[in-house]
Amino acid sequence: MIQYVCIKCPLSCKLKVKKQKDKIVVLGNNCAKGEIFAKQEFLAPKRTVTSLVKIINGDKPVLPVKTSAPIPKEEVDKALKIISRIKIQAPVKIGDIIYKNICEDVDLVATANTKISKIARD
Numbered sequence: 465m466i467q468y469v470c471i472k473c474p475l476s477c478k479l480k481v482k483k484q485k486d487k488i489v490v491l492g493n494n495c496a497k498g499e500i501f502a503k504q505e506f507l508a509p510k511r512t513v514t515s516l517v518k519i520i521n522g523d524k525p526v527l528p529v530k531t532s533a534p535i536p537k538e539e540v541d542k543a544l545k546i547i548s549r550i551k552i553q554a555p556v557k558i559g560d561i562i563y564k565n566i567c568e569d570v571d572l573v574a575t576a577n578t579k580i581s582k583i584a585r586d
């Protein structure tokens with residue numbers, strides 16, 4: 465039996481997952497979201513990656529970014545290595561694709577706006 469804490473709402477239910485013959489049994493969940501979360505964690509855990517990329521000529525030194533969808537947990541380190549090498553030119557708008565297909569068909573997108581810095585404009 466494997467235990468998880470459900471992260472789908474602030475109740476943080478303690479979930480227990482076990483395999484019984486061909487079925488995956490989830491205990492401790494207070495709703496269906498917890499069951500779906502536990503089965504996903506058990507079979508193929510995924511995470512949304514959030515980080516920062518360097519920005520050139522921006523009014524801020526870095527830009528917050530995230531993956532457009534959760535990616536397999538074992539791909540997170542590879543995605544973070546790619547992110548650490550990215551330098552993007554200002555301006556950037558929320559939702560702009562910063563890196564296409566960072567993992568399978570998931571993109572890396574901006575989660576903030578960045579203008580060109582006053583110094584770079586002058």
Ligand code: SF4
Binds near residue numbers: 493496
């Ligand atoms: S199982 Fe349902 S109620 Fe419990 S933490 Fe997860 S989402 Fe919230």
